Amino acid sequence: MQPVRSFATATLFLAAALHAQSPKTPLTVQLDWKPTAQFAGILVAKQQGFYATEGLDVTILSDDGTSTPSVDRVTQHANDTTGWIGITEADLLIAGVANGMPLKAFATMMQTTPFALLTLKDSGLTTLKSLKGKTIGLHDDGEKAIDVLLQFNGMKRSDVIVAKVPYSNEPLLSGQVAAMQGYVIDEAVRLRMEGHPINIIPMGDNGYVSYAEVLFTPSSYLKAHTDVLARFVRATGKGWAYAAAYPDSTAHMIVGNYMRESSVAEQSASLLAVLPLLHTEDPHFGAMRPDTWARSIEMFETYKLAEGKLSAKDAVDYSVLERLYHDTR
Numbered sequence: 001m002q003p004v005r006s007f008a009t010a011t012l013f014l015a016a017a018l019h020a021q022s023p024k025t026p027l028t029v030q031l032d033w034k035p036t037a038q039f040a041g042i043l044v045a046k047q048q049g050f051y052a053t054e055g056l057d058v059t060i061l062s063d064d065g066t067s068t069p070s071v072d073r074v075t076q077h078a079n080d081t082t083g084w085i086g087i088t089e090a091d092l093l094i095a096g097v098a099n100g101m102p103l104k105a106f107a108t109m110m111q112t113t114p115f116a117l118l119t120l121k122d123s124g125l126t127t128l129k130s131l132k133g134k135t136i137g138l139h140d141d142g143e144k145a146i147d148v149l150l151q152f153n154g155m156k157r158s159d160v161i162v163a164k165v166p167y168s169n170e171p172l173l174s175g176q177v178a179a180m181q182g183y184v185i186d187e188a189v190r191l192r193m194e195g196h197p198i199n200i201i202p203m204g205d206n207g208y209v210s211y212a213e214v215l216f217t218p219s220s221y222l223k224a225h226t227d228v229l230a231r232f233v234r235a236t237g238k239g240w241a242y243a244a245a246y247p248d249s250t251a252h253m254i255v256g257n258y259m260r261e262s263s264v265a266e267q268s269a270s271l272l273a274v275l276p277l278l279h280t281e282d283p284h285f286g287a288m289r290p291d292t293w294a295r296s297i298e299m300f301e302t303y304k305l306a307e308g309k310l311s312a313k314d315a316v317d318y319s320v321l322e323r324l325y326h327d328t329r
Contacts, residue, residue, distance in 0.1 A: 024057035025228050027083045032070045035062045035258035037243075037271035038185055038213065039087070040250055041109065045239030047253055054231035062258075065139065065167040071096035071103060071216075078102050078218040083225060085217050085232065089113065090210040090296050091144050091305070097315040098306035102219045105293075106320040107233045107286030109240075110212035110277040113204050114183045115145060118172060121197035125178060128153045128206055137165035137177035144305050145181075145208055151303050152207030169196075185273040193266060209295040211288065212277070222317055230323045237285030240278060247271050284325050288316065 031039055042060065045051050051058040063070065071093060074086035086103070090113075093105055117136065119125040125134065128149050138146055150156060165171040165180060169191055172180040182188055184200060191198050204210075215233070222229060243250040251268035259267060278285065293312040300306045 022055070024052065024055050025083070025225075026057045026059070027051075027085060027228070027232060028059045028061060028077075030070045030073050030084065030086045031060065031062045032087050032089075032213075033063055033065070033186075035060065035254070036186065036262070037251065037254055037267045038114075038183070038274055040243040040254065040271055040274065041236045041240030043239070043254060043258060044242045044250055045235045047257065048239065048242060050235040050238045050242075051232070054235045056228070056231060056235065058232075069141075071101055074103060074216065074218065075101045078220065083217065083221050083228060085215055085229075087213050087215060089115070089141065089212055090214050090293070091208075091300070092141060093214055093216055094297060094300055094310065094315055095144065095306055098300070098310050103216050103315075104219045104222050104317040105211075105214045105216045105288065105315060106222055106229055106317055107215040108211040108213065108288050109215065109236075109286070110274075111279065111287075112277055113208065113210045113212040114185045114273075114277060115142075115203040115208065115210070115212070116182060116184050116188065117149075117179045117201040117203070118182045118188055118191065119179045119199045119201070120172065121199055123178060123199070126199045126201065128155065128201060131179050132159050133161075134178035135161040135163050135176070137163050137171045137180040139165065139167065139181055142181040145203055145210075147305060148208045148299060148303050149203060149206045169194075185270050185277070189269045189273055190266060193269060207299065209292065209299050211292065211296070215286070219317075222320070226319050226323055229320045233286045233320060233324060240275075240285060243271060244275050247275075284321070287321060287325070288318070290316075290318075 029042060035043055046058055046060060070086040070088045074084045077084040097103055125131055163177055169187055171177045188198060188200060247268055251264045251271060254267045255262055255264050290312060293316050297310055297312055
């Protein structure tokens with residue numbers, strides 16, 4: 001019997017070796033920010049070999065806020081034979097599709113937005129209406145969101161002063177602005193760690209309906225490579241599960257490999273703030289709900305943030321999630 005067992009073992013080793021040597025499908029993933037804990041699942045999946053196990057060769061590109069927006073970058077590669085995946089806020093994807101970009105969302109990492117306006121604690125500014133006559137610091141990707149917040153609260157642009165600010169907490173700390181756009185998983189974490197108590201005015205509580213860190217790709221690639229994208233979502237979900245189980249080692253990995261200018265404490269705190277946003281509507285990683293997309297698009301139409309009519313089917317495709325979970329809706 002020994003030769004049989006040896007033959008079987010050799011066959012298994014050969015199969016594993018052939019699998020390891022087989023060509024992997026290339027994918028480029030364009031983040032919409034620096035490689036921080038808000039992308040922990042993707043960074044872990046790359047580091048731990050989860051993508052490689054799924055037969056994927058993933059290249060991760062980051063953004064420091066000055067690069068071409070991810071929707072534009074992926075659109076530039078819409079006709080490439082290799083796959084491109086972008087990450088963005090739902091509102092920016094909707095706006096891009098409304099302007100003719102051939103893109104579709106196929107999954108989302110966060111089930112609700114971490115977008116907020118931040119004020120210093122001692123300012124007493126805790127609502128949008130309390131900011132009347134005040135200066136609000138925004139980045140380019142906050143322009144549409146602030147219009148929603150103002151109109152939801154019965155206000156106009158002329159009721160506040162909008163100033164474009166860099167990706168820094170300095171404008172808020174120096175008093176240049178009374179409130180500043182930020183993420184509760186990023187700027188808010190850093191401010192508190194630096195000893196600055198803050199108030200948070202959540203955009204989600206002020207009429208802003210949006211998924212965050214939406215995964216999208218060119219429509220043509222999605223149609224031809226549903227299986228590839230399904231493998232990407234499955235591996236990314238495993239990455240997030242690992243990050244949730246091992247937050248400390250994940251934070252060390254992010255700082256050691258990607259964010260040397262940060263600290264383990266900051267990335268750990270950010271990761272713990274991110275995790276509750278992943279599964280607030282559905283236990284399946286990446287799941288999207290038609291009613292949420294419908295409300296996002298309705299928000300765009302109500303507040304006239306996009307020209308013309310736009311249906312969810314123009315911007316969203318559920319085939320990848322259906323392949324993974326059979327029925328996510």
